[in-house]
Amino acid sequence: GIQVEQSPPDLILQEGANSTLRCNFSDSVNNLQWFHQNPWGQLINLFYIPSGTKQNGRLSATTVATERYSLLYISSSQTTDSGVYFCAVLKTSYDKVIFGPGTSLSVIP
Amino acid sequence: GAVVSQHPSWVICKSGTSVKIECRSLDFQATTMFWYRQFPKQSLMLMATSNEGSKATYEQGVEKDKFLINHASLTLSTLTVTSAHPEDSSFYICSARGGLAGHPAYNEQFFGPGTRLTVL
Numbered sequence: 001g002i003q004v005e006q007s008p009p010d011l012i013l014q015e016g017a018n019s020t021l022r023c024n025f026s027d028s029v030n031n032l033q034w035f036h037q038n039p040w041g042q043l044i045n046l047f048y049i050p051s052g053t054k055q056n057g058r059l060s061a062t063t064v065a066t067e068r069y070s071l072l073y074i075s076s077s078q079t080t081d082s083g084v085y086f087c088a089v090l091k092t093s094y095d096k097v098i099f100g101p102g103t104s105l106s107v108i109p
Numbered sequence: 110g111a112v113v114s115q116h117p118s119w120v121i122c123k124s125g126t127s128v129k130i131e132c133r134s135l136d137f138q139a140t141t142m143f144w145y146r147q148f149p150k151q152s153l154m155l156m157a158t159s160n161e162g163s164k165a166t167y168e169q170g171v172e173k174d175k176f177l178i179n180h181a182s183l184t185l186s187t188l189t190v191t192s193a194h195p196e197d198s199s200f201y202i203c204s205a206r207g208g209l210a211g212h213p214a215y216n217e218q219f220f221g222p223g224t225r226l227t228v229l
Contacts (some may be wrong), residue, residue: 018172041147041200043220086152090216096168097143097218099152 002027004089004100012106013077021072021103023087031090032063034072038083045087046072049075077107111137113205116220123229130188130224132203138183139205143218144176147200148216155228159186191229 002047003026012017023032034046047061049070054061058077063070074081084102112135122128130141140161145153157178160168165178175197177189186205192199201222206216 035220041202041223041225043202043204043223045217047217048217079164088218096155096158101152104150 002091002098004087004098005053006085006100006103007089008103009101010104010106012108015079015109016076017077017104017105017107018075019077020075021074021085021105023070023089023100025070025089026090027069028065028068028081029089029091031097032070033088033097034070035086035088036081036083037086042107043086045063074075074105079107079109082107084106085109111135111205111219113139113219113221115135115203115224117224118222119225119227121227124194124224125145125192125228127174128190128193130190130203130226132186132205134184134219137205139186140183142180142186142208143204144178144186144188144207145202145204148222153202154186165170179223190226193226195228198226198228210227 001087005024007022022072031050033048049061051063051064051065058075060073084104086102087100089097090097116131123188142159144156146156147153156171161176161180161183164208167173179184200223204218204220
């Protein structure tokens with residue numbers, strides 16, 4: 001099955017700093033999503049991005065499907081950005097979604 | 110975006126009892142819902158895929174008699190942990206696939222807030 005890796009596993013940022021999170025996957029995919037899991041456990045959809053680039057406020061994401069990776073950019077980080085960021089991929093509509101191990105982000109004041 | 114609710118948000122029960130967790134899609138119809146389990150500081154592990162009107166598909170290693178799944182309508186799936194034991198304590202999360210077949214966002218998943226189960 002598809003292997004999903006995320007880096008870095010842990011990240012500590014000063015408030016206001018920028019960061020880039022990476023997701024690598026081992027096979028072609030039809031779907032890729034980025035999620036933020038807040039400290040209460042809620043998974044929040046950030047991007048549905050099988051390919052291309054999308055932006056939403058301080059966050060943006062780029063997926064290069066041919067090279068099997070996706071990047072999540074966080075600019076001007078805030079303490080509320082803390083939590084775990086997961087990427088999840090789906091090969092076809094009939095396959096299960098595979099989650100990466102996550103990147104744990106802590107933004108300190 | 111689409112909204113998925115879960116109830117209860119947390120539950121504490123005695124060993125040997127059964128616990129039912131509900132997952133509802135509030136503003137869309139979901140022919141397929143998914144149940145995940147998450148241990149502390151770990152990623153989500155898919156337990157089963159729930160299809161409306163048919164039997165759930167369980168992942169390898171997940172006991173179907175232990176974790177009963179029912180998807181009775183296009184907006185409701187339930188997970189019942191039968192004869193719960195302390196090792197079943199975990200965070201259970203459901204998700205629903207939004208959009209119509211053929212729509213570009215068909216495979217986008219929306220997650221419920223999760224249910225924290227503690228078995229004493």
